[in-house]
Amino acid sequence: MPDQLSQTFSALADPTRRAMLAHLSKGEANVSDLAKPFLKDMSLPAITKHLKVLEKAGLVTKTREAQWRPCKINSEGLKDVADWMEQYRMFWEESFDRLEAYLKTVTANDKKKGKKNAKKSK
Amino acid sequence: MPDQLSQTFSALADPTRRAMLAHLSKGEANVSDLAKPFLKDMSLPAITKHLKVLEKAGLVTKTREAQWRPCKINSEGLKDVADWMEQYRMFWEESFDRLEAYLKTVTANDKKKGKKNAKKSK
DNA sequence: TGGTTAATTAACTTATCGGTTAATTATGTG
DNA sequence: CACATAATTAACCGATAAGTTAATTAACCA
Structure with a gap:
């Protein structure tokens, strides 16, 4: 299973x-x-x-x-675990700059597609 | 648990x-x-x-x-997972030379005690 | 106020997990 | 052969994990 x-x-x-x-x-x-x-x-x-x-x-x-x-x-x-982990490397390597930069590009895309994510108030 | x-x-x-x-x-x-x-x-x-x-x-x-x-x-x-994984890096990075070299140093100790293949215990 | 949406809690069922003891399979040895 | 050692299998048990439905909390809206 x-x-x-x-x-x-x-x-x-x-x-x-x-x-x-x-x-x-x-x-x-x-x-x-x-x-x-x-x-x-x-x-x-x-x-x-x-x-x-x-x-x-x-x-x-x-x-x-x-x-x-x-x-x-x-x-x-x-190896399977290590490979899976790779996709999260930027998170556990505290490279905040790159992380924020990355997340910014994703959010930018969402905005183009008109997605109202968790961003609605404040 | x-x-x-x-x-x-x-x-x-x-x-x-x-x-x-x-x-x-x-x-x-x-x-x-x-x-x-x-x-x-x-x-x-x-x-x-x-x-x-x-x-x-x-x-x-x-x-x-x-x-x-x-x-x-x-x-x-x-991060906890990544840190734990580190101790096994040599295994999943198929650097066979280093791996064999490493295992050889460990086995060398066993050989002094006359172990061929982890044959004995006690 | 009442209604809708977002999410959680409660109570319950079922399957799997981690352990047990007792019995069994192999293999080597006196 | 009898027997000890290494390890597995079988049968069982209690706890927990993963899901369900139904009810509940909490915030917003008209």
Whole structure:
């Protein structure tokens, strides 16, 4: 049901999963390695589920090696997020001048088309 | 659930909310302006709820002007995401050389402990 | 005053999420 | 073989997310 990007954002909306990703940013790890920091707080099946979410989100790939499942970061998911973010760069880079200039051009267009936006009073 | 970054990612994990944000990237808009493209698919209260999610996530700020509620993008939330993303830049920028070099330094530590592929734990 | 527009709140339903325990599948080893 | 280790699957549960309809608040207008 959900599009890929939604799945990716959804996967990142959990501190445990982000921590697992941070762990993997240091290199490959198998499931029990990833689980270790969390086994005081949750069970191993919970970790398996989190990993599956990360996989489906395109953030992690899991392979097999005997009974182990080495995991590593999959850059695809991160790239999708980074690409989406790009369109908002001017907002989070506090370049106020460029932002105001940009918004001014948009507003100018609206005026031409006679759009009475949120501009009606004051 | 309670940490800010999770809330922000969670807010972005919905195509309707991302579309509303895209709309707001063109300038301020009232609730009904934002709702218009979606009123075939969902009710106005649904939009109100989506907006509230975006607000709590620090992605949108809503003010009052008579009976209207002009909304605009709040860069704080976007900045939080962008900052978090930074630590993974080397992955989604396919600079394979640097990535491999980096991972090699991390793996070198493991090799000292005799790890071939993250094989052991304990 | 009464009516219209903009938006929110309340109450409710349904589906999904994040976790659990118990059982199961693989693989390697004495 | 028996057994331990690594990880997954199954079945279940409570909380929350996303939507609905109906009612309500708030401001403007004639």
